[in-house]
Amino acid sequence: MKRVKKAIIPAAGLGTRFLPATKVMPKEMLPIVDKPTIQYIIEEAIESGIEDIIIVTGKGKRAIEDHFDAAFELEQNLLEKEKFSLLEEVQKSTNLVDIHYIRQKEAKGLGHAVWCARKFIGDEPFAVLLGDDIVDNNEPCLKQLMNIYNETSSSVVGVQEVADHQTHRYGIVDPYSTEGRTSRVNQFVEKPAPGTAPSNLAIMGRYIFTPEIFDFLGQHQIGAGGEIQLTDAIQMLNEKQSVYAYNFEGKRYDVGEKMGFVQTTIEYALKKPELKDELLEYLEELIVKEKQVR
Ligand code: G1P
Secondary structure (H helix, E strand, O other): OOOOOEEEEEEOOOOHHHOOOOOOOOHHHOEEOOEEHHHHHHHHHHHOOOOEEEEEEOOOOHHHHHHOOOOHHHHHHHHHOOOHHHHHHHHHHHHOOEEEEEEOOOOOOHHHHHHOOHHHHOOOOEEEEOOOEEEEOOOOHHHHHHHHHHHHOOEEEEEEEOOHHHHHHOEEEEEEEEEOOEEEEEEEEEOOOOOOOOOOEEEEEEEEEOOOHHHHHOOOOEOHHHOEOHHHHHHHHHHHOOEEEEEOOOEEEEOOOHHHHHHHHHHHHHOOHHHHHHHHHHHHHHHHHHHHHO
16 A cells, blocks of 8 residues: 655635735735744644645745745844744744645636646645644644545545534535544535535545546536535545545634634634733733623
């Protein structure tokens, strides 16, 4: 069995939910406290054992490439000022892992973005990580999926439960048998209309695929929202070889929409010892004031 060593990170989306912040700044570069969201994703991939990453970019995404490149003048400046811990942080993003880039020339959907990276992947199993989901857990989310892949040699998607009113925002799985956290799946449905979801198990931006997924992505079938959907290719693959759903452990943060982004920022700030006490105090004061106003 081949080991999963490569990962695709699609980052070609327009980021319209965060305009005007994303007019020139890629949404993947928006920071959670002091680190761009995409760096959290890349660190998870590395901690899971990934050796090569390909980021699928689009127009206006140069800042991502620059971020993971050396920044000579900045490094020199930090060195001269003896700011060694900052220097270490800056160099960390350069030396993380081998990162490659490819452009998705037209915005044709997530399935198409993944398909754009097929030549880089070749005939190997691989991972896909989406930048809108950050997962916090001791054992990284992708590593958990890798364990299932290593047991089954099958594709596996990460899922978690969502509330009824949220199912229409996600790819949803219809499981037919579940053992522990792993399910076999009847059907994968992209963004079912409200009230029609077959379950509450939503696909959360972490996947491991056998290379056969490219046969189906290559059909360029148009799905929900007029786009080529990854979920549709997963369903077609599932009809040929089992694709498992794994209900992973960990807290998942939705940084792809405003409320989730703000919540993530607050929680990650509270994880920092140098910010925690002051921030808590501030939040408490704020709550008291807001209650007085109401
Ligand atoms: C994408 C996928 C969807 C998945 C979601 C997770 O949707 O198409 O299946 O549940 O990511 O964040 P998007 O959020 O890009 O519309």
